[in-house]
Amino acid sequence: MSSSLSSLLITFTAALLAVAFSQPTYPNCNLTFSCGPIINITYPFTGGDRPAYCGLPHFALTCRNNITELIQDSVAYRVLQLDQTQRTLILSRSDLYNNTCPSEFHNTTLNSTFFSSDGPLNEALTLFYGCNTSGMTVRPYNLFTCNTTGLNFTDAYHLIGPVPRDPILSIVSCSMSVSVPVLRAAGNRLTNSQLSLGEALMQGFSVNYSDPYQRLCSECSRLGAQCGFDSVMGQPVCICGDRPCPVSLTLPPEGSPNATRPLLENNSNLGRNIGLPIGGAVLAGVGLGWLIFYCRQRRKQRLAAQSAQAASKEISTEASSKPLSTPPSTQFAKSIPSYPSSNSDLGRDSTYYGVQVFSYAELEEATDNFSTSRELGDGGFGAVYYGVLPDGRVVAVKRLYENNFKRVEQFMNEVGILTRLRHQNLVTLYGCTSKRSRELLLVYEYVPNGTVADHLHGKRANSGLLSWAVRLNIAIETAEALAYLHKSDIIHRDVKTNNILLDNDFHVKVADFGLSRLFPNDVTHVSTAPQGTPGYVDPEYYQCYQLTEKSDVYSFGVVLIELISSLQAVDTNRHRHDINLANMAINKIQNHTLHELVDSSLGFETNSIVRRMATLVAELAFRCLQQERDMRPSMEEVLEALRGIQNEDLNAHKVEIVDILVDEDTEPLKGGVTPPSPDSVSTEKWASGSAPNSSG
Template sequence: MHPLYAWPFLIPLLLLPVPPSVQESDDYFRYTSCAPAPYSCGSLQFDVDYPFSASGVGRRPDYCSYPGYRLVCNTDGKLMIYMNSTAFQVTAIDYGNKILVVIDQNQPQPQETCPYLYHNTTIDEAKFMYTDRDQFLTAYVNCTANLSSLPSIYDLVSCISGGSSYYRLHKNKDDSLESDLLGSCSSTIAVPYNLTMAASLAAGNSRLGDVIRGGFTVRWKAGLGWCSDCKASGGQCGFNSSFPSDQTCYCSYGQAIGSCSSSSSSGQKISRKRKIIIATSTVAGVLLVLFFVVSFLYIRKRRQYKMSSSSRLLKYTTTSGETPRSRGSSDKFMESGSSSSFHYLQTHHFAYEELEAATDGFSDARELGDGGFGTVYKGELRDGRAVAVKRLYNNSWRRVEQFVNEAAILSRLRHPNLVLFYGCTSSRSRELLLVYEFVPNGTVADHLHGRRAAERALAWPLRLDIAVEAAAALAYLHAVEPVPVVHRDVKTNNILLDANFHVKVADFGLSRLFPRDATHVSTAPQGTPGYVDPEYHRCYQLTDKSDVYSFGVVLVELISSKPAVDVTRDRDEINLAGMAINRIQRSQVDELVDHELGYSSDQPTRKTMTMVAELAFRCLQQNGEMRPPIREVFDVLRGIQEECRAGKGGKRDASPCSPNTVHAPWDSMSTTPNTSQ
């Protein structure tokens, strides 16, 4: 039956008169009252929605907002919010990312240059959090000691006789300098600032006041996780003062917890007129369902007629705007994306309740950090396994696509240097969760230039081991059958270390399947600044050499202990890749490497570090065709590892140079392993 044949049955129903409206219930009134309301203040125009309330026009009932999230439009046409009795001007609001851009109004005007006039900026961390869009500036005021010799310290104009003032830019709020010299300063001032202002200040084009009054971003906490579910189910987020901890969702049929249920209208007292409406709607709904069922069966039958049966475990489909280009039959290539169903994943499906219990209800104390499209928590399963659980931020189409993409790719891979994937929740679960093995020793970035850098745990031989094992993982991905994988987000933050400092490459949310007969895949560039292949960024053409470029940046980080991007460096050296190319071309490797690794004191170390620098130079070529394939990079690193071992006289250090440090054999690259749990 063709679906068009069903329309004659629908037309009479569509022409039926609609019964008169009925008296709205109190619950339905709350549902309609909490809809987003248009609001304007000065030049700002937006819809006020949960968790905010607003003064004046656009005011909504208190049960539509969360306490403490009140916006006020003052007489100057500025939108204000108060945190811990401090006034902040709101210059932008982004409901999609739950972000406000704010300016501390208690700070002096930008033309002030004297650092002692400014004060610490703090936010209400019970209701808001800082974001990774900003960094922090600490000013050291009226210091009798000279701090210019300390790293990342810059001079400030001082208005106090007898002392000097300085400032430092750093990434983390609690990243403070530990030095006896700081005791010579009369005070310190810490403020967040917009990342785009950093280069201008370092170059001398902006004043301290411009940076402090330039604003910064905060993300609100109210409604995180559940409010998106409520809206996706057709409800409006709200607040019940009698049960403040409840996730109050107002639905057309009444009040719910978390999200609206399609069956929750049962048990409600319905008037006779409303019964008429429901009966009429039910008949129309049945016919509409019949129409869509017939349409689905018709389309499915046509597809089955055109497609032969397939033995593949996953169905691949090319997402919009990502079209493979090849010399051969590229139309046969399809990539894993959001249209892949969970039912095709050959992996274990966890119950949401099990993972909620394993993470103590996703407690903040269990949070490990950010995982690209979700927050990662440490948990312990009933069988005693320690796991890392990635929880999707919200169910936007792009994030769901990345979630399913990572699950689909990891479910078909197995290698000792890839993070082990245990499974995920099903598509019918309350939330989308991915479950991995717990890798306890942090990331390579943590140890090189992050929170654990002071431990100096990564000696040069161990860094060489890390390079070899990471290259082994990428070589496996690029050779896996039946369709290779391009990681597309290779960086030291995605290279985890286990208790024995062995590598576990993670985060496959941006990864793409790559056909053997394709020269590239046309797609909008994605990845992390500082690691993205410039040819990919310029031409929108992803290749397997894009991973090679990113890995070249990782190699430079290993020999230099410097981050891939650092706005506190000179303008021409903010990107580590550009700095490395410049230094290596000028035969100035000694100005690039971390000398604490033994470059100046140990000849074998100097030789092998130079060899890695030369390999990184080849990986960082602007033209992708000039870069070596990842398998060749792996082979060269193994040879350097043997050179390192020979230089040590065959002795094993605390972290040996042994070529056998890829600690376990991996499954054949010619087969797709079955990893279902």
């Protein structure tokens, strides 16, 4: 009876707990929407491979014949462009695309909570149908014919701008009108007869979109999670992996001191959903437990003395047979090389330098046994895997390739450096395995949007999301991180676009500190064998074996050129003189051919603002890439110059201009002032376009 009641108790409790822990799942929100030229689209949009709960209901996209459509108020719109950085769309009415005679007549109305077409880029266009112009001595301008099936509409005309109170137009009787915005440039060309009405409609109109939950979702991204939407609850949800995160996000009341920042709270719905079934399971367990308590209690009493005697005997035997000097974990000592001991043994403490020490088993489970489908990328030191910890945190797990002495040194170096740093543009280290573990693993916050290299010339290069404004902001935030490192007496030593991660809002997280060095306060350089990535290594460091902060400045100069050109730092497919991007950039700048270097998608040739700012960034990169380190600015000066370029406050920040372009639009920029940097020696030598000691 006792055995059967125990089985019943276990079965019943397990069933209730299964109900308790059954939560809604949100798989595949890491996937993107792609259709024709619209690619890699994420929250708040859904459609294609992205399920409806991965975004907001008003942002559902469909794909038909490589054409992306967005439906609003039963009207379908073609999505011609989608810029998630600027949060803008170019839409064209599907029923008016290459067609001036729709079968149904609807005005263009968008939900003002999410979309706005009011702005300087658009112009109002009104189409009038079924107009009676017979017998008129003065006929309306811009007439066109519309023979719609089933409707006797012949005369029709269009009007750009507000409908005027014109006595000629007021006597024209029209059966129907449709209002639709068009791009102002297209409207001007239509008025000047440079475009037909159909062509102007096909060019569409500009729309700004907004997410009312943006503040909540930004906080969600900060946690390394993804934002979705629970249509049942009618509210956003933070998704960790494919489950709701164990926190909920709420906004403080407007006007409160913390109104601009979302609050993290325990997920009360999750608590209620789990708590009630668990409570029922506990009560049921108590009831059934009392039924078997009496039988089991008597049995325990009979076995108690016998068990105590057996346990005592076993302990005595073990104590007499086990040597007192046996070292722990001898099986690991054979497979892992020795390493100088520290005051805090990473293999024994639950934390090390303040970060958590994980077991190999729990990280193996978090990454699905290091499945290849979870691999995020790999570098010279190890592969990185996507993982979800038992507490719901989404993480990136770096798995070092070899457990030799050098790898252990780099492992300990990265742990030691990262745990003493706190900056919004540096990746956060959550923890690591013991140095005596089966493998050396580092656990970082998960940064979901890939690397800058991915977006410039990798698998995300065709996304079109890296506008000039985004690239400049990436440069500034990377410079902020490096300037912070240098103030902390740390040299990164491996600055490159593959080590600059991006979150969903394209904010920077600088990563990979395996090669970093602590820089003594009382020396000007450290003598060490050159290490780093080809194409980014400081040539003076390579030649003289002297590592300084200016070595990072040189590498950052290469990153600036990559941001301008979208080219790789080293590419053997280029002409042999251009294989090294730094040499290529210096040659282009000296030969006044910067336009050949700048990525054509940035609008360098057509946008005077982009042309001017890109020229200034190229000048700054030119200074960073000087062969002699004393000719390079400090990272703090680089940061100040970039901020000045962003603010277009050139005089206040004394940004020096190099004569790069022979262009009327940039002519006023050629008489730059002397930079405040003491490192800028003999600036007159390169102000005219020639760099001393630069490689050709």
